[in-house]
Amino acid sequence: xxxxxxxxxxxxxxxxxxxxxxxxxxxxxxxxxxxxxxxxxxxxxxxxxxxxxxxxxxxxxxxxxxxxxxxxxxxxxxxxxxxxxxxxxxxxxxxxxxxxxxxxxxxxxxxxxxxxxxxxxxxxxxxxxxxxxxxxxxxxxxxxxxxxxxxxxxxxxxxxxxxxxxxxxxxxxxxxxxxxxxxxxxxxxxxxxxxxxxxxxxxxxxxxxxxxxxxxxxxxxxxxx
Amino acid sequence: xxxxxxxxxxxxxxxxxxxxxxxxxxxxxxxxxxxxxxxxxxxxxxxxxxxxxxxxxxxxxxxxxxxxxxxxxxxxxxxxxxxxxxxxxxxxxxxxxxxxxxxxxxxxxxxxxxxxxxxxxxxxxxxxxxxxxxxxxxxxxxxxxxxxxxxxxxxxxxxxxxxxxxxxxxxxxxxxxxxxxxxxxxxxxxxxxxxxxxxxxxxxxxxxxxxxxxxxxxxxxxxxxxxxxxxxxxxxxxxxx
Ligand SMILES: Nc1ncnc2c1ncn2[C@@H]1O[C@H](COP(=O)(O)OP(=O)(O)O)[C@@H](O)[C@H]1O
Ligand SMILES: [Mg+2]
Numbered sequence: 001x002x003x004x005x006x007x008x009x010x011x012x013x014x015x016x017x018x019x020x021x022x023x024x025x026x027x028x029x030x031x032x033x034x035x036x037x038x039x040x041x042x043x044x045x046x047x048x049x050x051x052x053x054x055x056x057x058x059x060x061x062x063x064x065x066x067x068x069x070x071x072x073x074x075x076x077x078x079x080x081x082x083x084x085x086x087x088x089x090x091x092x093x094x095x096x097x098x099x100x101x102x103x104x105x106x107x108x109x110x111x112x113x114x115x116x117x118x119x120x121x122x123x124x125x126x127x128x129x130x131x132x133x134x135x136x137x138x139x140x141x142x143x144x145x146x147x148x149x150x151x152x153x154x155x156x157x158x159x160x161x162x163x164x165x166x167x168x169x170x171x172x173x174x175x176x177x178x179x180x181x182x183x184x185x186x187x188x189x190x191x192x193x194x195x196x197x198x199x200x201x202x203x204x205x206x207x208x209x210x211x212x213x214x215x216x217x218x219x220x221x222x223x224x225x
Numbered sequence: 226x227x228x229x230x231x232x233x234x235x236x237x238x239x240x241x242x243x244x245x246x247x248x249x250x251x252x253x254x255x256x257x258x259x260x261x262x263x264x265x266x267x268x269x270x271x272x273x274x275x276x277x278x279x280x281x282x283x284x285x286x287x288x289x290x291x292x293x294x295x296x297x298x299x300x301x302x303x304x305x306x307x308x309x310x311x312x313x314x315x316x317x318x319x320x321x322x323x324x325x326x327x328x329x330x331x332x333x334x335x336x337x338x339x340x341x342x343x344x345x346x347x348x349x350x351x352x353x354x355x356x357x358x359x360x361x362x363x364x365x366x367x368x369x370x371x372x373x374x375x376x377x378x379x380x381x382x383x384x385x386x387x388x389x390x391x392x393x394x395x396x397x398x399x400x401x402x403x404x405x406x407x408x409x410x411x412x413x414x415x416x417x418x419x420x421x422x423x424x425x426x427x428x429x430x431x432x433x434x435x436x437x438x439x440x441x442x443x444x445x446x447x448x449x450x451x452x453x454x455x456x457x458x459x460x461x462x463x464x465x466x
Contacts, residue, residue, distance in 0.1 A: 002331055005331070006331075009324075009329060011325060012325070013299055016321065017316040020317070085326070085371075086329075088277075088301060088306055088312070090299070090301040090302040090330060107323025114405060133303060
């Protein structure tokens with residue numbers, strides 16, 4: 001039971017810290033929206049082209065915001081020199097990983113929820129009825145993305161060129177998750193039934209599990225030199 | 226016997242660089258040892274290995290009779306580390322920082338314990354202000370409270386004076402004196418001869434990843450120790466031998 005209390009207080013610390021500063025969320029949302037705005041100029045809103053490319057654009061925005069957030073996530077620990085503080089406490093490294101993952105997952109999901117209305121607005125889409133399906137895809141994809149992302153963020157937080165290192169390491173590995181996210185979001189936006197999307201969702205679930213288990217197991221070796 | 230720290234033939238390499246070259250070190254429970262050494266001597270590396278943050282390349286280490294390799298988590302429960310880094314969260318208040326760490330350690334009566342410690346380090350009036358508004362000296366005092374929160378048996382101090390002004394440094398010295406209550410063992414590493422020579426039971430000199438000298442503090446006089454120190458630093462093993 002002890003680890004649940006530890007997990008809760010790890011999350012509490014990240015959320016409270018972010019609530020006070022709001023730096024992470026606002027920066028992530030800003031860059032995500034920037035991507036949308038740029039693409040909004042590139043395509044005629046409401047055109048068939050835009051609808052077709054919409055899911056890709058949305059996930060570029062999410063991914064961009066996510067990478068930024070991950071880069072910052074251990075920087076918070078670094079600024080407070082907290083990663084060492086955390087590593088010095090009698091907490092299983094796996095629990096530290098899950099605590100950090102929980103924060104990253106929630107932050108990214110929140111930013112996605114902030115970006116989505118602007119996406120609907122810019123691309124002239126009525127998303128109300130599709131919200132449950134989109135939420136399911138977002139949750140599954142974001143979990144896979146942040147599961148690996150948290151591991152790599154910890155790894156690159158130790159390295160010098162961390163801002164570059166993270167995307168170069170992370171993006172190739174999460175390609176399956178992003179492809180599945182784009183495909184399933186596209187099908188949902190086209191109004192296809194969930195049953196048709198199911199194969200992509202199963203793929204997402206499989207990658208989530210794989211990434212979670214592997215990252216959980218190797219986190220310890222990443223943070224201890 | 227009753228050893229708090231036992232280190233045998235400890236080496237650590239970072240790639241080609243040998244940061245520690247065969248450290249042998251024993252410290253009895255309740256003793257206070259200060260290791261002096263110039264920059265790059267491997268002092269921080271030694272502390273980071275002893276506090277389970279860094280894996281040794283070779284050697285045997287026991288803390289409080291427990292093998293470092295298989296009792297990491299239990300050892301972490303019994304040790305406290307204070308360095309010039311504070312390990313605090315700037316957006317959180319002292320109460321919140323200590324509550325966070327105290328919960329990770331699973332401490333009982335946490336609230337009372339926090340109140341007591343904040344009083345001891347003279348921060349009870351600032352308990353609800355974010356740490357980012359604190360001076361360096363106040364942050365370091367809070368870091369002391371954080372270090373002692375779980376009543377550690379062994380305390381490691383790595384350059385705790387860095388960045389403190391005279392007043393804050395003197396206050397820290399007083400707090401370090403109080404730290405020695407009970408059977409607490411203290412290992413301090415520093416390059417600061419002026420600060421470190423005034424306390425502790427024993428002193429040692431580390432240069433180039435080796436411990437070259439060790440003596441009881443009562444048996445040395447500061448002037449000749451200083452001479453010996455600079456001699457060791459100049460004559461010490463070259464990096465690329
Ligand atoms: N993580 C690391 N990677 C590579 N080299 C390191 C690392 N940590 C320390 N060193 C090197 O090991 C040597 C000892 O460093 P350190 O233990 O910090 O010395 P001190 O604390 O005595 O000044 C230095 O040459 C330093 O550059
Ligand atoms: Mg050092």
